[in-house]
Structure formats: C-alpha cells, structure tokens
Amino acid sequence: MHDIKFLRADPEGFAAALARRGVTDAASALLAADTAWRSAETALQEALARRNALSKDIGAAMAAKDGARADTLKAEVAALKETMAGLEETARTASVAADAGLASLPNLPAADVPDGVDEHGNIEVLRWGTPRAFDFQPLEHDIVAAKLGYDPEAAARVAGARFAVLKGPLARLQRALGQYMIDVQTGAHGYSETYAPLLVGRDAAYGAGQLPKFEDDLFKTTDGRYLIPTAEMSLTNLVAGQIIDAADLPIRMTALTPCFRSEAGSAGRDTRGLIRQHQFEKCELVTICTPEQAEAEHAHMLASAEAILQALELPYRRMLLCAGDMGFSARKTYDLEVWLPGQNSYREISSVSDCGDFQGRRMNARWKVAGEKGSRGPVNTLNGSGLAVGRTLVAVIENYQQVDGSVIIPAVLQPYMAGITRLEP
Structure with missing residues (x-):
C-alpha cells in the first residue's frame, strides 16, 4: 500500500x-x-x-x-x-x-532497479560454480526420478494434475533437504524457527499483498480462509497491527511449510515433473526491520539463501530483476537461478525481495523508538526462499545423476539420510 x-x-x-x-x-x-x-x-x-x-x-x-x-x-x-x-x-x-x-497498485521500484518489462530485462550480477561436465547425456529430473520413487500417475489418481507422490528414499531425500535448510537458517544465519498457520484470513492475505489482485492464484476454503502460497503470508502478518520497539528489530523468522498455489495462468508451462506444483514445500525467510536496516538485511537474506546452494555444490546465478518482472509487493528483488543440466538452463529457485514499507502500511505494523511519542512509521519487510524444497530436489537429481540412473546424495545431506549415500533405480 x-x-x-x-x-x-x-x-x-x-x-x-x-x-x-x-x-x-x-x-x-x-x-x-x-x-x-x-x-x-x-x-x-x-x-x-x-x-x-x-x-x-x-x-x-x-x-x-x-x-x-x-x-x-x-x-x-x-x-x-x-x-x-x-x-x-x-x-x-x-x-x-x-x-x-x-x-x-504495485510497489514502486527502487532507484537502482533496471528498467524492463519482463525477464529479458533482468541483469545477471553473479555466477557461482562450474556446471558439471557429464560423459553422458544428462536427463531431465522427472525421467531420472521415475525410477527412484516418483509416481505422478498415483498423484493424478488422488488429486489430479500438478501433484506428486514420492516414495522410499526419494521421499526421505526431500525431507532431508527441508530439514537441512531449516537447520542452517536457524543455526548459522540467525533466523528463528516459527510454526504458523497454513490457513489465513482475508486481512492477512491483504496485508501480504495477495489480495485483492491475486485472489485467483489462491486456494480458498468454504469459510473464507486461504491456503498459504508461501509462509511469507503467515510470518509477515505476525506483526500486523503492532507497534514494535526499534530495539527489538530486526526480527528474523523462518518456517518450513507446505505451500499451495492454483497456478492460474500457467497452463502449458512445466506440466511435467516437480517444477510447478499445486502443493510443494518451501523454507521461507522473513525479516521485519526499520528502513535503515533494510539494505543490510536484504544482503544478509540473499547470502543465507545462497549458502544452501553453495553447500549443496549446485551452480547458480544471481539475477537483479527489472521493474516489470518483480512481484507485486517488492521494491527490489534478486532471483537465484540454479543450473539444471537436464534442461541445459538456469531456473529460478529463490526470490529474495525488499518490500520497503509497502506491506507494513497494508498491515498497519509500525515501529517506534523508546521514549518518543508515537511511532516513526510502518515497518519494512523482506522475504525470500531459503530454498524451495521441490526445486532443490530437482536440482540435486539433475546435477548428481549417474550414468546408471542412480543419484549421489550430496555430502551435507548424508547425515539426514540414515546411511543412504545413493538413490538406486
């Protein structure tokens, strides 16, 4: 707002x-x-x-x-x-x-955000890691995963298109990824693990910037609640209607939750595999801070997300989004795009956004300095994925696949896998 x-x-x-x-x-x-x-x-x-x-x-x-x-x-x-x-x-x-x-109206872009109308106006600002040189033709993740416990036909029988069933060690690998992410973000980067509702009311959806413009993108219940498309909606609204002392800022929160998206308008895009699902898991990062803290917190959140990719040794690039490609509530966004050898392309795995006071004003969340009368103004908010679990699973499968159809488990995940070091067909 x-x-x-x-x-x-x-x-x-x-x-x-x-x-x-x-x-x-x-x-x-x-x-x-x-x-x-x-x-x-x-x-x-x-x-x-x-x-x-x-x-x-x-x-x-x-x-x-x-x-x-x-x-x-x-x-x-x-x-x-x-x-x-x-x-x-x-x-x-x-x-x-x-x-x-x-x-x-969407948020106004920051001064250093480049002009542009879509992803073609985005600017690459960093590239990390060297894509693996395969001595065989790498396959896309769904082809590899089909022999490892991925069963889209079973999911379709239960729920329809854009859902997944994962079985056995492959399901454990997805769980390991989420557990690893939440452990790193809480243990190394100062985010407080938070358990919050997966269903929110209309005011919370409005405060996060999802309503009224994006109602068709949300799943709505018969009693007027909405399934969260990201834990940002729940976490950010934990300060709605509050006046927070500056001494208590920044507040850094993280949550590992299921997320639900109708994917309205995405017909024909990524219809195979795990890239674009109605239900998926994500490790979300949210920060509430003062305007003076926002730039440093944006850099911290970006580094926190990138740390997961680096630990998994997944090559990626950092993209500064142009004004026309940013999300509704963002004033400045960096996308992290991971290398997928099966697709021979970089694909988005995290967006890290500074929303300024846009959401704070919608939520009527304000900050103050102790001893002063009244508040200084709306809080600033930031959010990002640290990371999207399903897309990280895709990246692990494609980058760690072997010629025999097996997939090596990255070293940092092996402690979560009960001795499993390789997914076997």
Whole structure:
C-alpha cells in the first residue's frame, strides 16, 4: 500500500515510477478520486459548521419569539441535511475508489532497479560454480526420478494434475533437504524457527499483498480462509497491527511449510515433473526491520539463501530483476537461478525481495523508538526462499545423476539420510 501523501506531493514522479512497473493512467485516476473525496469532505465540514451555526440562530430566534425567522432557519437546516447526505455519499464513494485504487497498485521500484518489462530485462550480477561436465547425456529430473520413487500417475489418481507422490528414499531425500535448510537458517544465519498457520484470513492475505489482485492464484476454503502460497503470508502478518520497539528489530523468522498455489495462468508451462506444483514445500525467510536496516538485511537474506546452494555444490546465478518482472509487493528483488543440466538452463529457485514499507502500511505494523511519542512509521519487510524444497530436489537429481540412473546424495545431506549415500533405480 502506498501513502496517498506521496501521490499528492509528486503526482508526476509517482506516475513515472508506476509506469516503470507497466502501470499507466492509474495515478491520474487515483488522484481524481482523492481530490473528489477531499472536496466532498471539505464541503461536508463547511455544511456541518453552517448547520451548527443555524442551530444557535434558531435558538436565539425562538428566545426572541421571532417565529418567522425560526421557521426560515429551520427550512435551511432541512435543506442542509439533504445536501449533507449527498456529500456523505459522494465522500464515501470517492474514498472507496481511492482505497481500491491504492490497494491495486504495485510497489514502486527502487532507484537502482533496471528498467524492463519482463525477464529479458533482468541483469545477471553473479555466477557461482562450474556446471558439471557429464560423459553422458544428462536427463531431465522427472525421467531420472521415475525410477527412484516418483509416481505422478498415483498423484493424478488422488488429486489430479500438478501433484506428486514420492516414495522410499526419494521421499526421505526431500525431507532431508527441508530439514537441512531449516537447520542452517536457524543455526548459522540467525533466523528463528516459527510454526504458523497454513490457513489465513482475508486481512492477512491483504496485508501480504495477495489480495485483492491475486485472489485467483489462491486456494480458498468454504469459510473464507486461504491456503498459504508461501509462509511469507503467515510470518509477515505476525506483526500486523503492532507497534514494535526499534530495539527489538530486526526480527528474523523462518518456517518450513507446505505451500499451495492454483497456478492460474500457467497452463502449458512445466506440466511435467516437480517444477510447478499445486502443493510443494518451501523454507521461507522473513525479516521485519526499520528502513535503515533494510539494505543490510536484504544482503544478509540473499547470502543465507545462497549458502544452501553453495553447500549443496549446485551452480547458480544471481539475477537483479527489472521493474516489470518483480512481484507485486517488492521494491527490489534478486532471483537465484540454479543450473539444471537436464534442461541445459538456469531456473529460478529463490526470490529474495525488499518490500520497503509497502506491506507494513497494508498491515498497519509500525515501529517506534523508546521514549518518543508515537511511532516513526510502518515497518519494512523482506522475504525470500531459503530454498524451495521441490526445486532443490530437482536440482540435486539433475546435477548428481549417474550414468546408471542412480543419484549421489550430496555430502551435507548424508547425515539426514540414515546411511543412504545413493538413490538406486
């Protein structure tokens, strides 16, 4: 959510920043709704003041036994009531339009975010690791996994497309990945493990920026709750409506949870395998902080996610997303893309985003300095994957596959595998 004061102070600058996100004309429509609301409110206050003055004059006329004047003044009051009712409706309609307009607008990009309309405008800023030289043609993960315990046909019988069944040591490897991630993020990087709801209410979905624009991307229950598409929705909202002392910031949280996405609009994309599922697991990272801490926390979160890839010895690259390719709530995002030899390409495995005060304002979460009256402003929030478990499993399968169809277990995961060092067909 934006502060309407920013738009009022610099409508041209606000519109130009929105245009970088591919949004045009919205600023002018929003400004018109805000102007209509303020004009109606001003007229309403003037009418209220006039009504109060007339009430006093009526009392004086009655005391002076001037019935004719009292009747004239009463008639004016009656007319004012009708006028005020119309002004109240005008103000309400304009306020609803302004609030809806604000809620529908994405965050403004940071100054150092490159221009661009889609992934072609993203900039590679770092590459780590050397892709393995295979002495055979590496296969895509679903082909390898089909002989290791991956059963998409069973999943389809139970739930339909874009679900997976993993069996035996392959299922254990997925669990090992999640356990390893949460252990590293809590033990080495200062994130506090948190267990939070997988179902959230409408206010929480709104606060995280999922509603109202992305309702079709969410699974909704019959009682109006939403299955989380990421633990960011639950973790970020733990501070909703709170005023937090600056001495307690930053707050770093992590959770290993199932995530649920309808994948609306993704028909035909990654229909095979584990890349794009309705249900998957993710180790989420969330930070709540002051504006002054945000840049350092963004770097810390990015390093925390990259540490998992490095420990697993998975080659990856870091991409700075352009303005047109960022998520709705983000002001600056880095994507981590892991090398998949079976696909001969880099694929996204984590997005690490600085959201500024965008979510803090939507959640009415604020921060203060001890001893000062009032708060300094909305908190800043950051979120990222540390990492997406299913996509990491994909990367391990493709990068560690052997010519006989087996898959070597990365060394850091072997303590979680009860002596299993290799997945055998």
